[in-house]
Every structure is written in C-alpha cells, then in structure tokens.
Amino acid sequence: MRPFTYERVDSATAAIAAFGAGAVGAASERQYLAGGTTLIDLMKLDVMRPQTVIDINALDRTALGRVETNDQGLRLGALAHMSEVADHPVIKRDYPMIAQSLELAASPQIRNMATLGGNVLQRTRCPYFRDVSYAECNKRIPGSGCAALDGFNRSHAVLGVSDACIATYPGDFGQALIALDAMVELRGRNGDRKLPFGALHRPPGGNPEIETALLPGEIITGFAIAAAPWLRRSLYLKIRDRQSYEFALASAAIALDMGKNQIVQEVRIALGGVASVPWRARSAERALQGRRLNEQTARAAADTAFADANPHEHNLFKVGLGKRTLVRALLQAATMEL
Amino acid sequence: MAADAAPEPKANMGQPVPRLDARLKVTGEARYAADFPVGNPAYAFLVTSAIAKGRIIRLDTESARAVPGVLDILTQDNTAELKEVKFGSGGASTSIQKLGPEIAHDGQIIAMVVADTFEAAREAAYKVKATYAEDKPSATFGDEGLKEEDATKVSERHKHVPKVGDADAALASADVLVDAEYGTPTQHHNPIELFATTCVWNGGQLTIYEPTQFVYGLKNSLAKKMDVAPENVRAISPYVGGAFGSKGQFTPRTGLVALAAKKLNRPVKLVVTRDQGFTTATYRAETRHHIRLGARRDGKITGYSHEGWEITSRPDAYVVAGVEDSARIYGFGAVQTKVNAVHADRNTPGFMRSPPVVPYIYALESAMDELAARLAIDPVELRRINDTMHDPITGKPYSSRSLMRCYDEAAKAFDWSRRNPEPRSMRDGDWFIGLGCATAVYPTHVGPAAARVRMLANGEVQVQIAAHEIGNGAYTVIGQMAAERLGVPLSSVKVELGDSSLPPAPVAGGSNTTASACSAVLKACDAIRVRLARSVATTDRGRAAGFAADNGQEMRADLFRRLGVGAIEEYAEFIPRGGKPDAVKQLYAGQVAMTGGPNGEKLMYAFGAEFVEVRINALTREIRVPRIVGAFAAGRLMNTRTARSQYMGGMIWGISSALHEATEIDKARARYVNDNLADYLVPVNADIDRVEVILVPEEDHEVNPAGVKGIGELANVGTAAAVANAVYHAIGIRIRELPIRIEKLLDA
Amino acid sequence: MPNATFHSVATSVAGWSRRMFLTASATSLAVPLFARTSRAEAMDPQTARAKDPRDPANLALTVNGRKHQLALDARTTLLDALRERLGLTGAKKGCDHGQCGACTVLIDGRRVLSCLTLALVAEGRAVTTIEGLAKPDGTLHPMQQAFIDQDAFQCGYCTPGQILSAVSCVEEGHAANDAEIREYMSGNLCRCAAYPNIVAAIKQTKHSMREG
Structure with missing residues (x-):
C-alpha cells in the first residue's frame, strides 16, 4: 500500500471540496473511502494507489444513508449499507429482486461494511487485474495487453467484451438496478445530475481503464427506482460453485408482469457473472413481450440473449450456463406466488 | 445437551471430555505463532518471482530502500551464509532455496524486505523491481518439456512396487474389464493460519515462533541453515492454526527471517501473504491414473493394474505413490503397479492430508463403482465379495480390519436400500438425486517418542512432550491417557506441547500423534506406578500397583510418604516394534522413522465406509451434498468427541476435494491463478448440511501399546469417489477428473 | 472446566505484553493529540521538514470499553492495530483481503472485517474483540x-x-x-x-x- 493522506468529511459538499483540493496529480490519485471492501483490498495489492483518501463514512448519517419508500417508488441512499437494504421489510416484500441481489452477495460482514454506492463501483475480480506481477492488463496499464485472453479465463465475461479486456463485472445489485431502469443520482463540483443506471458503466471497448461515466470528484448520492407493476414478481437467481460467499458464475435478474394464461405483459431481464458491465438483455425481453411464458419461449429468449456471446477457452460453458440460468429464473418468476 | 458432539462411548472408546484447550481457544487467549509478542519487532515482507522459469538479470532495490523505515533487503547478494538444508522427510520442503539468479518456479522468493513497520515493509516490497530473462516453462500434464521418470529410481518415498501374479494375463481373461483413466488437480492446504515466522536472537540463542507440525525438525533444520549448534535453537509452537501437511517441513522463508533478525539484532516477524503461501510452501500435486480392473461374472476381482503419474518440481522427485496402499485393500488376485514422477517448472509438492491414498483411492474406488455398474452388482456387495483379511501381495494378515462392518452400519444409517441402482432414476422436483459410496482407508503409523511425566503427592500431574496441537485434540487425549494411567481426574493434569525444549515427539504427520505420544506417556506413567509400588513390601505390590484403578487418594498419599518425596518424575522413551534402537536419538536430531502400514509383520490399516447423497439441479447443474454418512473403525478411540469432529471435518474435506478444490494453473505462464480464498474454493457453512459419523468399535493390541490407529487422515479418503459415484448415479455421467463442476455436467 | 493447559513460555508472554502496552502508552503521551486527523500540512512546524504522509497519525481507539491513544501510520488496518499495537491477538489474519472472516470484530455492535477497515475509520466507534466478550470475572459468554x-x-x-x-x-x-x-x-x-x-x-x- 502506498502512503496516502487521510481526511474525514461529514457532508457530500465537504467531500467534493476535499476531492477538488486534493494534493497533486490525477483524479485517480484521490479516492473516496466508504466501506473499503474494494478500495482497501486493492490498495493492499498495489493495484490502486491513491495519494488522498477521503473517508465519507460519516455521510451515512445524512440523507445519503437513508432508505425511503413510498407509492412512487424507492430511493436508496448511496451510503446505506447492503445489509440494511437487504433486510428492509418493505424492500423484501415489494422489491424482492433488490433484496435478493444484496443478500446473495458477499458475506454478512462485508454486507455490513459495504455501501450501495461502493457496491456498484466495485472493480472486477479478474486475477490478472488484481495481481500487479502480471505485466499485461489493459485495465491497470493501458496498452499493456490482456493476459486473460490466453490465460485462465473461467470466471471471465462472454458478453460486452473486447479484444482489450474480458473482465467480468462482479456485482449482483447492479443487475437489479439496470433491470429496473434505476436512476443514479450524482453530485459534483457543478451540482447535481441524474443518469440512467445503464449509462453509469462503460463496456471495455478499447479503453478498459475507463469503467464509468463519473466525472472526477463526482459522488453517487443515491438510486431511485420507480414503482412498477412488475416489481412484486421479481427475483434474482445466482448460480455458483458453492452455496454462498462466491461471485456469480451466472445470474439473472427478472421482473415480470404476467397477465392471464401466462402472457408476458412486461418483463425486465438483466444478466450477471457473464458480462463486462451490468447487462440488460433487451433482446430477450422483446422476444418474450406479449408471448406466453413457458420453457420453450424462455429458451428462445435465452438464445437471443447470448446470440452475440464471445467466449474463450475456459468460459465457453458460461454461454450454456447463462442461458439455463435465465430459463430457470424466468420459469421461477412465472410460478412465484404473490 | 450436546449429544451429537459427545457420542456415548462404545467398547474400547474413551470419554468425550471437552478439549483441554477449549477455553483458551474460545477466549482468543491461545497463542499461535504470530500472536507471541516480542519486544520491538521489525516486520518482513517477501518478494516473489513473477515468472516460472528463467533468470533474474537485474534486481532493483533502490526505490524500495528509499522507503522510510526500511531496515534491510535480503537478496541473493547478501544471503550466501545461509546453508542448504537437504530436501526430504525431516528436512527441507524443496531444494530450491536460493533467492536467484535462477528461477525454478512461479512465486519463488527473490527478496525479503525488513522495515520498522508492516506498512513500510509491504510498500517497499512492491517497489523491488526484478528484470528477468524468461524461458518458456512447462506447467503440467500435456505440456512440452516435461521429464518423466520411474519413481522407484528417484524417490526415497517409493521403494516397494506392489506386484503379484500375472496381471496382464488375468485382465485379458477377465469376464468384465474396467479400463479407465482418472485425474486429480493441484490442491493447496490453505489452513486459515498463514505461514508466520518470528525469530528472536538472544546472544547466540535463537528462538523461533513458527506454526509447525514438527518442532524438533524445525529446530534442527534451522540450526543447519544458520550453521549453529541445535542446542542453541528453540522452536515454539503450542498451537497450530491448521496444517494438513503444509507445516511439516522446513521452508525457504524461515532461514531468511532468522538471518534478518541476526543482522539487525532485533526480532523479525514475517507473516507470509495468502498468495505467497501457494508458492513458498508445498501442495498436493496433480495426478493421473490408468486403472484396469478385471473380474469374474460373480464379482470376484481377478486382476488390478494401476499406473500413476505425479507432477513434481525439476530438482525434487516427490511422489506419494499410493499404490503401496491401494494394492492391499481388496483380494485382487494378480496385481501390477507403477508410479511415475513427472518433472515440471513448479515448486516442490509435499504432504497434504492423507497424501498417498487421497488420489490413488479416489481412482480405485471410482473404478470399483464402474465395475459394480458393469457387473450389475450392488457396490457394497462388490466390496464384500472382495473383502480380505490378508495382503493380496504378501499374504500377511491384517492386524485388524472392520471394513464390512463399517459398510453395514453406514448403509443402514443411510438407508442405502432405498437406492434404485438405475442412473438418473431418482428425482425430487427440479433436482436429480444420486447416492454413492466408497471405502476410506489409511495406514496406521507409529513413531518413536519421549515424554516426561511428573506426579505430585497431591495428585497433580504434569505431562511434557513436544507433540503438536493442530486441531487433533492432542492436549486432550494425551491428558486423558495420563489421567487414566495415574488414576487422577483430568482436571489435575497439565499438558505441555509444541516446544523443542520438551522431550521429542514425531512430526504430526501420518496421523501418528495419538499412537506415538500416548504410547510414550503411557510408558512414563507406568514407570511412576512402578516406583510407587516399589515403596511398599513385596506382598503389597499387587495392591499398590492398582492404586490408579482404586483411584485412592489416601493410598497415593501413603505411597508418597513411604518414598519420602513430594514428586515423582519419570522420563520414558518409546520405540515402536520394528523401530531402530537409536530411533529416539535420531528423533532428537529431527529425523523420524515411522513404522506400520504395509511394512510390519502384519498389515496395519484403519478402514471406513462413506455414503453420499448429491443433488444436481436439472437445469443449471450445480451440485449440492445434503447428506453424508461415514462409519469408521480405527482401534481404540481416546475421546469420542474429538474423534467424531476429526471424522466429520475429514468427510467435509472429501466433499471439498470432490466438488470445489483445485489450484488453477495458467498453462502458458506456469503460474497459479486462483491463489486466494475467494477463488480457491473450500466449502462454506452453507455447503454442509447433514454429516453423520458412526464410531465402530474395534480392538487391536498389535498396532502399538496405546492400541490406537490414526484417525485424522482417514475420513477424507474415498469421499471424492463416493461423491463422483453419486454424481454418476444422479445424472448418468461418469466424471473421471476432479473437481466435478457445473461445466462438466452441462452437456448431459 | 479448569484450565489444564500450561506452557513454560506463559510467564514471559505476560511480561512482554506489559512492556508492549507501556511502549504504546509512552508513544501516545509524547505526541500532541488531535480530536480528529486533518489533512497533512505542507510542513510539519515541529520538525521543519516536509511532512510525509507516512508520519504517524494520532487517534483514539475504543476497544472493549477501554480507550487507547495511538500514533499510527494511516495505512494501518484495525486488525494490525489490534494485534501489533494493542496486544489483542484474538482477531486473526487469515487472508488480509476479506475472504475468510478470521478477523471479524464488532464495530458499534455490528460484525465487520477488521482487515479491510483502516484503524482511522474505526476511531470514535466501539470496537469489540473476542477478548471483550467474556465477563470481567471470567464468565464466558x-x-x-x-x-x-x-x-x-x-x-x-x-x-x-x-x-x-x-x-x-x-x-x-x-x-x-x-x-x-x-x-x-x-x-x-x-x-x-x-x-x-x-x-x-x-x-x-x-x-x-x-x-x-
């Protein structure tokens, strides 16, 4: 871990001011610290080397730490902890996909530490990114190459990848947010703005080092999810080698508004564990719209979702597993008792 | 209240008393190596190679040295005074001990930074920059550039090749033949305690705190490394936070810490990071097996051929050669075996829980299930048909063997009879159900040991022996042995372990601790009884010798009065039958010669039978194990509580080995990729549901005076085969290469 | 269950512990205390040299109900502070990266991983370790x-x-x-x-x- 200057702030405004006043160097040399479950981890590995660390944990006592629910929908403060949101009775009842995506992630201790804002910004688990002894990683060292392409790539992505990077977006909650068309609320030097959650993360393309659309010093203040008829019939299915405390091999977030005779009125689908960013499967949604949901239509939708998959040596199975996961999730959603 | 945890003792089983070290362990007061406070320590951090094969051309330490607080950086240039320690049992874990310039494997230690703080040492370690001339490495099976050798010609661990009759002819004429290849992956022990070393010099005296399964080995090897007399080195390791074989040998880090502490004249503390532990200690190497098993139509096996291939490093021919055990376990008829050492650009492998039998019995027990399916004979009955009380190779008898009783008791508890033998025939909703079984077996080892026992007139007892507490319950069972022999309550017994200033015990490997240590303690206790008995007239001696049985405090006090002493102390040395006369002398020098297994006048083995239920999701194919039942017979059990726990943990290890554990290798670079606990998967609590242990009574007075067979490495043997066999039963696919993961089941 | 285990090193351990606590206290007394750490000044007025971010930061940690004044490298995790500075070695290092749970402690009553928590972040909060779980009279939780x-x-x-x-x-x-x-x-x-x-x-x- 490189040495850094530590500052503690108690408001978003103070945080942004501290960031702007950061000692020297590029924005990447200044980092906000909340739960620390990504940042401290990667600093110990010498992957992240901020010179200034701005502790924003005290912001959880402001509006940024609150969870608000009403008829219009849900607002989640960015400093709320994963565990609080996962255990929230209204979210468990009315937004099961959100509660499940949080509950199935990480471990109880990590969920107590990690905040929602930090969660969506967690970095990839690609072993070649996390280990600085590998010379090739375009995400760490732009232009250096990608060791995963010819390396061990079982955990890597098959959707949204490029020749420069096949790292997987590891999160679960992000799939729920993108499936539900959440808005992400931001505050920066130039005031507040909102982004569709789907615009927050950038696929790697030729610049895998640029992961989000955040401006330097910008801070996520919250997430808004509008009430919708498909929220009650929603779920998050996560498939992994072991039963718990593991990142997804494949996951599916489903929200379904189903009419009579299993006819799909509306469906929202996102996929995890298989893509470079939180992944909305719109083609699969279109394939199901207005159709009767059964195993056959679910399989056809799943085939659509993975039509552009680009697998490598060890993650070829993720195409098949991803499809099966989506089919299982769809059928499970269809049979949910409300 | 805790009925499951404390099974009622059956015949030849000791009481399920709680662990003597329990309170220390639940309060955080038990001191593991890195917990010992030392005055003003400096902190070390290793730097390891980023390539697997080649040379260091340049090692730039300038910016590392510039980090404030850095005290020293050890490299190939300033560590020449460290001596080589010979590779092998009781010695070094590897011949690759130099910090360069040659690089022989990924993650080889190339430097060690020492600084005032851990934070400075870590920062500086990342600033040490190595430039390499890299050669193309050979990582594992299938790669170019491997070197294959007949293991008997190069390994000290494989001298006897089991062979009897004409196996080729028997197999050629068999009614039914299974001819299959199996594979097991690289695995790392990953005890939760990291590899820590703290060295403190006090004048010429060196004290080392390091988690070890062999304090006398550590003491003597470190003395050689530092070129000092062994009496000037003291190794302290009262608690080991899991070892599983990884802490039995002398690894290259230790000498560096001792040297740094000497140069700085200050205690130096190193805690090796998790990822560095993958390459600076040992591992279970990947293996390949070719098995041919032939039988008559009625199930009698007529021939067994087993050839194994094991990966090892370039310089060291480490093999486990499990054919020496697998060839004994059934009445095979004709047998032929061969083991090959396959040299690659890797660190040297080493002992990992049940080293020989885990891979070899997995392969054999998988083949047995294939044979049962081919014969349409129940897998349990196939074992019964081929059960034997004699070594098929030499004809020697087993000292005891309760395999079929284990099968029968476990099968009943598991309700094996509900199994429909047809694969893919059992289902619960969206889940395929599969039931499988396999044999567990482990050779009984015993080694020389010495112990000192002191008894006070008031009945307080102190036991001193440098045995090792690695979770095996050593404090507890050794204390129980002394309490039992001296007729005092366990609460009056104090036990000291894990310190090379105590009388020596063997390496805590091969599951010999209870057998060896308890035999020595028993001998010392009996010597105390004899001295007490001698204090009275000949006619009373019979009664006096029985004071322990009487548990008579008054008699004891009376005997001490007659002797006129306040305490009696006895030191005893135990050498097992077949051991050399100088075995204890060798033990003091850090060398252990074990006896037992197939090597004595009788075959000495513990057996068990395990039954597993797996569930496989019909769509997404993840595999879960809701239930496992194991029955085990291993001679005398000192404590049914600690025994059950060890068996339970062993079976979970077996499940882990079947479904989760594999160290993944980047083949192009010959580097371990998943060198951390998020990616190297071991089960979490949610993976483990019902685990049932059946303790089968067995009496065996021939294995050793204590009558115990080792149990720590029994229950994780065969489990992987039982799981694989259950997977076949569930879904109709025979997976012959571990681990069994989702991707191997998707295409069915 | 009486404590039936002993080690010949036990007495010296206690001695070392005491010494270490004394060292820690002495350090904290010698350095002025700040209620809260602030951003590094360009120059340290006391030493008149460029202030290094590695210079010890002062903080107060409340562990098992007892307040400790410490001067620590800002990079020190709560786990390392407990183990190496306060002599509380009950929390264990098993991975140092949030993958094993051996370092679990309670902060304000919630379980967290001390290996991924900077000691500075824990300032002003109540930390409970295994050493603080039993009653002072030794009665186990x-x-x-x-x-x-x-x-x-x-x-x-x-x-x-x-x-x-x-x-x-x-x-x-x-x-x-x-x-x-x-x-x-x-x-x-x-x-x-x-x-x-x-x-x-x-x-x-x-x-x-x-x-x-």
Whole structure:
C-alpha cells in the first residue's frame, strides 16, 4: 500500500471540496473511502494507489444513508449499507429482486461494511487485474495487453467484451438496478445530475481503464427506482460453485408482469457473472413481450440473449450456463406466488 | 445437551471430555505463532518471482530502500551464509532455496524486505523491481518439456512396487474389464493460519515462533541453515492454526527471517501473504491414473493394474505413490503397479492430508463403482465379495480390519436400500438425486517418542512432550491417557506441547500423534506406578500397583510418604516394534522413522465406509451434498468427541476435494491463478448440511501399546469417489477428473 | 472446566505484553493529540521538514470499553492495530483481503472485517474483540460456552471470528433455522470444517442470548 493522506468529511459538499483540493496529480490519485471492501483490498495489492483518501463514512448519517419508500417508488441512499437494504421489510416484500441481489452477495460482514454506492463501483475480480506481477492488463496499464485472453479465463465475461479486456463485472445489485431502469443520482463540483443506471458503466471497448461515466470528484448520492407493476414478481437467481460467499458464475435478474394464461405483459431481464458491465438483455425481453411464458419461449429468449456471446477457452460453458440460468429464473418468476 | 458432539462411548472408546484447550481457544487467549509478542519487532515482507522459469538479470532495490523505515533487503547478494538444508522427510520442503539468479518456479522468493513497520515493509516490497530473462516453462500434464521418470529410481518415498501374479494375463481373461483413466488437480492446504515466522536472537540463542507440525525438525533444520549448534535453537509452537501437511517441513522463508533478525539484532516477524503461501510452501500435486480392473461374472476381482503419474518440481522427485496402499485393500488376485514422477517448472509438492491414498483411492474406488455398474452388482456387495483379511501381495494378515462392518452400519444409517441402482432414476422436483459410496482407508503409523511425566503427592500431574496441537485434540487425549494411567481426574493434569525444549515427539504427520505420544506417556506413567509400588513390601505390590484403578487418594498419599518425596518424575522413551534402537536419538536430531502400514509383520490399516447423497439441479447443474454418512473403525478411540469432529471435518474435506478444490494453473505462464480464498474454493457453512459419523468399535493390541490407529487422515479418503459415484448415479455421467463442476455436467 | 493447559513460555508472554502496552502508552503521551486527523500540512512546524504522509497519525481507539491513544501510520488496518499495537491477538489474519472472516470484530455492535477497515475509520466507534466478550470475572459468554459444549472448533484459529460472527448472527435475527444459520455463517471459513458443530452451538445459544 502506498502512503496516502487521510481526511474525514461529514457532508457530500465537504467531500467534493476535499476531492477538488486534493494534493497533486490525477483524479485517480484521490479516492473516496466508504466501506473499503474494494478500495482497501486493492490498495493492499498495489493495484490502486491513491495519494488522498477521503473517508465519507460519516455521510451515512445524512440523507445519503437513508432508505425511503413510498407509492412512487424507492430511493436508496448511496451510503446505506447492503445489509440494511437487504433486510428492509418493505424492500423484501415489494422489491424482492433488490433484496435478493444484496443478500446473495458477499458475506454478512462485508454486507455490513459495504455501501450501495461502493457496491456498484466495485472493480472486477479478474486475477490478472488484481495481481500487479502480471505485466499485461489493459485495465491497470493501458496498452499493456490482456493476459486473460490466453490465460485462465473461467470466471471471465462472454458478453460486452473486447479484444482489450474480458473482465467480468462482479456485482449482483447492479443487475437489479439496470433491470429496473434505476436512476443514479450524482453530485459534483457543478451540482447535481441524474443518469440512467445503464449509462453509469462503460463496456471495455478499447479503453478498459475507463469503467464509468463519473466525472472526477463526482459522488453517487443515491438510486431511485420507480414503482412498477412488475416489481412484486421479481427475483434474482445466482448460480455458483458453492452455496454462498462466491461471485456469480451466472445470474439473472427478472421482473415480470404476467397477465392471464401466462402472457408476458412486461418483463425486465438483466444478466450477471457473464458480462463486462451490468447487462440488460433487451433482446430477450422483446422476444418474450406479449408471448406466453413457458420453457420453450424462455429458451428462445435465452438464445437471443447470448446470440452475440464471445467466449474463450475456459468460459465457453458460461454461454450454456447463462442461458439455463435465465430459463430457470424466468420459469421461477412465472410460478412465484404473490 | 450436546449429544451429537459427545457420542456415548462404545467398547474400547474413551470419554468425550471437552478439549483441554477449549477455553483458551474460545477466549482468543491461545497463542499461535504470530500472536507471541516480542519486544520491538521489525516486520518482513517477501518478494516473489513473477515468472516460472528463467533468470533474474537485474534486481532493483533502490526505490524500495528509499522507503522510510526500511531496515534491510535480503537478496541473493547478501544471503550466501545461509546453508542448504537437504530436501526430504525431516528436512527441507524443496531444494530450491536460493533467492536467484535462477528461477525454478512461479512465486519463488527473490527478496525479503525488513522495515520498522508492516506498512513500510509491504510498500517497499512492491517497489523491488526484478528484470528477468524468461524461458518458456512447462506447467503440467500435456505440456512440452516435461521429464518423466520411474519413481522407484528417484524417490526415497517409493521403494516397494506392489506386484503379484500375472496381471496382464488375468485382465485379458477377465469376464468384465474396467479400463479407465482418472485425474486429480493441484490442491493447496490453505489452513486459515498463514505461514508466520518470528525469530528472536538472544546472544547466540535463537528462538523461533513458527506454526509447525514438527518442532524438533524445525529446530534442527534451522540450526543447519544458520550453521549453529541445535542446542542453541528453540522452536515454539503450542498451537497450530491448521496444517494438513503444509507445516511439516522446513521452508525457504524461515532461514531468511532468522538471518534478518541476526543482522539487525532485533526480532523479525514475517507473516507470509495468502498468495505467497501457494508458492513458498508445498501442495498436493496433480495426478493421473490408468486403472484396469478385471473380474469374474460373480464379482470376484481377478486382476488390478494401476499406473500413476505425479507432477513434481525439476530438482525434487516427490511422489506419494499410493499404490503401496491401494494394492492391499481388496483380494485382487494378480496385481501390477507403477508410479511415475513427472518433472515440471513448479515448486516442490509435499504432504497434504492423507497424501498417498487421497488420489490413488479416489481412482480405485471410482473404478470399483464402474465395475459394480458393469457387473450389475450392488457396490457394497462388490466390496464384500472382495473383502480380505490378508495382503493380496504378501499374504500377511491384517492386524485388524472392520471394513464390512463399517459398510453395514453406514448403509443402514443411510438407508442405502432405498437406492434404485438405475442412473438418473431418482428425482425430487427440479433436482436429480444420486447416492454413492466408497471405502476410506489409511495406514496406521507409529513413531518413536519421549515424554516426561511428573506426579505430585497431591495428585497433580504434569505431562511434557513436544507433540503438536493442530486441531487433533492432542492436549486432550494425551491428558486423558495420563489421567487414566495415574488414576487422577483430568482436571489435575497439565499438558505441555509444541516446544523443542520438551522431550521429542514425531512430526504430526501420518496421523501418528495419538499412537506415538500416548504410547510414550503411557510408558512414563507406568514407570511412576512402578516406583510407587516399589515403596511398599513385596506382598503389597499387587495392591499398590492398582492404586490408579482404586483411584485412592489416601493410598497415593501413603505411597508418597513411604518414598519420602513430594514428586515423582519419570522420563520414558518409546520405540515402536520394528523401530531402530537409536530411533529416539535420531528423533532428537529431527529425523523420524515411522513404522506400520504395509511394512510390519502384519498389515496395519484403519478402514471406513462413506455414503453420499448429491443433488444436481436439472437445469443449471450445480451440485449440492445434503447428506453424508461415514462409519469408521480405527482401534481404540481416546475421546469420542474429538474423534467424531476429526471424522466429520475429514468427510467435509472429501466433499471439498470432490466438488470445489483445485489450484488453477495458467498453462502458458506456469503460474497459479486462483491463489486466494475467494477463488480457491473450500466449502462454506452453507455447503454442509447433514454429516453423520458412526464410531465402530474395534480392538487391536498389535498396532502399538496405546492400541490406537490414526484417525485424522482417514475420513477424507474415498469421499471424492463416493461423491463422483453419486454424481454418476444422479445424472448418468461418469466424471473421471476432479473437481466435478457445473461445466462438466452441462452437456448431459 | 479448569484450565489444564500450561506452557513454560506463559510467564514471559505476560511480561512482554506489559512492556508492549507501556511502549504504546509512552508513544501516545509524547505526541500532541488531535480530536480528529486533518489533512497533512505542507510542513510539519515541529520538525521543519516536509511532512510525509507516512508520519504517524494520532487517534483514539475504543476497544472493549477501554480507550487507547495511538500514533499510527494511516495505512494501518484495525486488525494490525489490534494485534501489533494493542496486544489483542484474538482477531486473526487469515487472508488480509476479506475472504475468510478470521478477523471479524464488532464495530458499534455490528460484525465487520477488521482487515479491510483502516484503524482511522474505526476511531470514535466501539470496537469489540473476542477478548471483550467474556465477563470481567471470567464468565464466558453463552456463545463461547456453546462452542466448547458442541466442539465447534478444532485448531481454533478461526474460532474468535466465528464466535463474534455467531453472536451477531443471533442478534441480527438471522438464526431462525439451520438453513438460515448456515447461510449467515458463510462469511467465516473453517478449514477444519467444524461447520455442523458451529450451527449446533448457535442453536444452543440463541434462546439463552435472547433471555439474557
């Protein structure tokens, strides 16, 4: 871990001011610290080397730490902890996909530490990114190459990848947010703005080092999810080698508004564990719209979702597993008792 | 209240008393190596190679040295005074001990930074920059550039090749033949305690705190490394936070810490990071097996051929050669075996829980299930048909063997009879159900040991022996042995372990601790009884010798009065039958010669039978194990509580080995990729549901005076085969290469 | 159960501990205390040299109800501060990256990983370690006693983290049944694999904890 200057702030405004006043160097040399479950981890590995660390944990006592629910929908403060949101009775009842995506992630201790804002910004688990002894990683060292392409790539992505990077977006909650068309609320030097959650993360393309659309010093203040008829019939299915405390091999977030005779009125689908960013499967949604949901239509939708998959040596199975996961999730959603 | 945890003792089983070290362990007061406070320590951090094969051309330490607080950086240039320690049992874990310039494997230690703080040492370690001339490495099976050798010609661990009759002819004429290849992956022990070393010099005296399964080995090897007399080195390791074989040998880090502490004249503390532990200690190497098993139509096996291939490093021919055990376990008829050492650009492998039998019995027990399916004979009955009380190779008898009783008791508890033998025939909703079984077996080892026992007139007892507490319950069972022999309550017994200033015990490997240590303690206790008995007239001696049985405090006090002493102390040395006369002398020098297994006048083995239920999701194919039942017979059990726990943990290890554990290798670079606990998967609590242990009574007075067979490495043997066999039963696919993961089941 | 184990090193251990505590206190007395750390000044007025971000930061840590004044490198994790500076070695280092749970402690009553928590972040909060769980008179917390009764450990290394996690598991209300206990104890690896006994210990304790 490189040495850094530590500052503690108690408001978003103070945080942004501290960031702007950061000692020297590029924005990447200044980092906000909340739960620390990504940042401290990667600093110990010498992957992240901020010179200034701005502790924003005290912001959880402001509006940024609150969870608000009403008829219009849900607002989640960015400093709320994963565990609080996962255990929230209204979210468990009315937004099961959100509660499940949080509950199935990480471990109880990590969920107590990690905040929602930090969660969506967690970095990839690609072993070649996390280990600085590998010379090739375009995400760490732009232009250096990608060791995963010819390396061990079982955990890597098959959707949204490029020749420069096949790292997987590891999160679960992000799939729920993108499936539900959440808005992400931001505050920066130039005031507040909102982004569709789907615009927050950038696929790697030729610049895998640029992961989000955040401006330097910008801070996520919250997430808004509008009430919708498909929220009650929603779920998050996560498939992994072991039963718990593991990142997804494949996951599916489903929200379904189903009419009579299993006819799909509306469906929202996102996929995890298989893509470079939180992944909305719109083609699969279109394939199901207005159709009767059964195993056959679910399989056809799943085939659509993975039509552009680009697998490598060890993650070829993720195409098949991803499809099966989506089919299982769809059928499970269809049979949910409300 | 805790009925499951404390099974009622059956015949030849000791009481399920709680662990003597329990309170220390639940309060955080038990001191593991890195917990010992030392005055003003400096902190070390290793730097390891980023390539697997080649040379260091340049090692730039300038910016590392510039980090404030850095005290020293050890490299190939300033560590020449460290001596080589010979590779092998009781010695070094590897011949690759130099910090360069040659690089022989990924993650080889190339430097060690020492600084005032851990934070400075870590920062500086990342600033040490190595430039390499890299050669193309050979990582594992299938790669170019491997070197294959007949293991008997190069390994000290494989001298006897089991062979009897004409196996080729028997197999050629068999009614039914299974001819299959199996594979097991690289695995790392990953005890939760990291590899820590703290060295403190006090004048010429060196004290080392390091988690070890062999304090006398550590003491003597470190003395050689530092070129000092062994009496000037003291190794302290009262608690080991899991070892599983990884802490039995002398690894290259230790000498560096001792040297740094000497140069700085200050205690130096190193805690090796998790990822560095993958390459600076040992591992279970990947293996390949070719098995041919032939039988008559009625199930009698007529021939067994087993050839194994094991990966090892370039310089060291480490093999486990499990054919020496697998060839004994059934009445095979004709047998032929061969083991090959396959040299690659890797660190040297080493002992990992049940080293020989885990891979070899997995392969054999998988083949047995294939044979049962081919014969349409129940897998349990196939074992019964081929059960034997004699070594098929030499004809020697087993000292005891309760395999079929284990099968029968476990099968009943598991309700094996509900199994429909047809694969893919059992289902619960969206889940395929599969039931499988396999044999567990482990050779009984015993080694020389010495112990000192002191008894006070008031009945307080102190036991001193440098045995090792690695979770095996050593404090507890050794204390129980002394309490039992001296007729005092366990609460009056104090036990000291894990310190090379105590009388020596063997390496805590091969599951010999209870057998060896308890035999020595028993001998010392009996010597105390004899001295007490001698204090009275000949006619009373019979009664006096029985004071322990009487548990008579008054008699004891009376005997001490007659002797006129306040305490009696006895030191005893135990050498097992077949051991050399100088075995204890060798033990003091850090060398252990074990006896037992197939090597004595009788075959000495513990057996068990395990039954597993797996569930496989019909769509997404993840595999879960809701239930496992194991029955085990291993001679005398000192404590049914600690025994059950060890068996339970062993079976979970077996499940882990079947479904989760594999160290993944980047083949192009010959580097371990998943060198951390998020990616190297071991089960979490949610993976483990019902685990049932059946303790089968067995009496065996021939294995050793204590009558115990080792149990720590029994229950994780065969489990992987039982799981694989259950997977076949569930879904109709025979997976012959571990681990069994989702991707191997998707295409069915 | 009397403590029937002893080591010849035990006395010297106690001596070392005392010395170490004295060192820690002396350091903190020699350095002026700040209520809260602030951004590094360009120059340190006392030494008139460029201030290095590695220079010790002053902080107060409250552990098991006792306040400690410390001067620490800002990079020091709570785990390393507890172990290397306060002599509280019950919390264990098993991975140092949030992957094993051996370093679990409670902060303001919630279970967290001390290896991924900077000591500075824990300032002003109540930290509880395994050393603070039993009563001062030595009476074990019911969860500690249940771990003994159910033989819920072997080597004991992960045990302090398991016990603190288990206490939280009950207090959070995540111990309704076996399946829930297993899921909510999955952040603590046990390589000896005492998992079924850990579940049994939590079941034994959950009622007495609620009554108490």
